[in-house]
Amino acid sequence: MDSAEDLNYPQILFQYNHGFFFSKTMFTACELGVFDLLLESEEPLSSDVIAGRLGTSTTGMERLLDTCVGLKLLRVELNSEGVFYRNTELSNLYLAKASPKSLYHNMMYYSKTVYLCWHYLTDAVREGKNQYERAFGISSKDLFGAVYRSEEEMIKFMYGLNEIWSICGRDVIAAFDLSPFTHIYDLGGCAGGLAQECISLYPNSTVTIYDLPKVAQVAKERFIPPEEHRIMFHEGDFFKDPVPEADLYILARILHDWPDDKCMHLLEKIHKVCKPGGGVLVVETLLNEDKSGPLDTQVYSLNMLVQAEGKEKTSTEYSNLLRAAGFKEVQVKKTGKLYDAILGKK
Ligand code: SAM
Incomplete structure (x- = not known):
């Protein structure tokens, strides 16, 4: 029951109302280089100095900095010489580029791409489909043709998605003992952040990143050091082209992109080529069985509506898909972080 206090002052509604103010403040400070400047600087800086170095107005920068203090992204210090700002540990660690x-x-992918799609959430809910056409004036008949509408956009996507694995990668790769699987394919492995976590945790493993040709090429050129011989590349379309035999297939944030019939097609194809005793590791964020939460996963599912063709699912929904494709032993491990792991064995 709502308490009388809640009803008299709808604080929670104001918080929701201001939600995008908060994210845009953080994105803007990132984009302008506030956290980078303050990380590089050995000492706290005044708003005048920050505005001067970053080429902005002082009046705008002062308000941006104060709001970042409110968001606990900056700390403010007052002394006889004036007001000075420095990064908090949180922003040094996660928002400065050099960390x-x-x-x-x-953050930049959210600010420049995701945010624009969310502008059309109402249309997405009405129509039940993504909003690339409204947001960017392009058809999304070929989903990843739209996601990768330019080389620049593709590279932004690759960097943006990859960063998550420096934070959550170890947890999903360690959720099960994957040491018996030495020959691993990461289907839709993108820039290879998870592949790198995998070879670092399992010294006997090799991982092949299987992705669309232009993605695999950029991953090889920009993301994976040439001396890293335990990570290989396979250019292909996992719906149309053959998928080679392996011990384990990783599907990280792949099934949530697609409708169930396409997920089934892909899982059946994997099951056919998977070595006996091998398996598939699905890495996704899991909804509660009654879909009552977690809130991050609920909004991610709305994000799949505005940006993709699939949705976030419960562990039972994923387990049922895996079983229907022929995988027998299906185990689910929640990591307590953003992404969880499901292992299905052949
Ligand atoms: N697994 C990565 C991760 O979690 O960071 C990337 C996930 S991203 C949502 C989907 C990936 O699937 C992209 O790298 C994309 O290029 C790849 N992809 C999409 N369609 C594909 C296809 N038909 N064949 C191969 N890869 C595909």
């Missing part, structure tokens, strides 16, 4: 755990590109 190995930086989410900068992820």
Whole structure:
């Protein structure tokens, strides 16, 4: 029951109302380089100095910095010489570009692409389909043709998605003992963040990133060091082209992109070529069985509506898909972080 206090002052509604103010403040500070400048600077800086170095107005920068303080992304210090700002640990670690755990590109992808699709959420709900046409004036008949509408957009996507694995990758790869599987294919492996986690945790494994030709080429050129011989590349379309035999197939954030019939087609194809005793590792964010949460997963599912063709699912829904494709032993491990793991064995 709502308490009388909740009803008299609908604080939660104001929080929701302001939600995009908060994200846009963070995105803008990232885009302008506030966190990078403050990480590089050995000392706290005034708003005048920050505005001067980043080439912005002082009046705008001052308000941006103060709001970042409210969001706990910056700390403010007052002394006899004035007001000075410095990064919090959170922004040093995750928002400054130079940090190995930086989410900068992820933030920029949300700010420049995801945000524009969400502008048409009402249309997406009415029509039950993604909004590339309205947001970017392009057809989404070929989903990844739309996602990769330019080389620049593809590279932004690859950087943006990859960064998550420096934070959640180890948990999903360690959720099951994958050491018996030495020959691994990461289908739709993109820039290879998860492949790198996999070879670092399992010294006897090799991982082949199977992705669309232009993605695999960019992953090879920009993301995976040439001396890394345990990561290989396979250019192909997993719906149309053959998928080679392997011990384990990773499907990370793949099934949520597609409607169930396409998921089934892909899983059946994998089951056919999977070595006996081998398996498939599905990495996704899982909805509660009654879909009552988690909230992040619920909004991700709406995001799949505005940006893709699929949705987020419950562990039972994924397990049923895997069983229907022929995988027998299906186990689910929740990691307590954003992404969970489901292992189905042949
Ligand atoms: N697994 C990566 C991760 O979790 O970071 C990327 C997930 S992303 C949502 C989907 C990936 O599937 C992209 O890398 C995309 O290029 C790839 N992909 C989409 N359609 C494909 C197809 N038909 N054949 C091969 N890869 C495909």
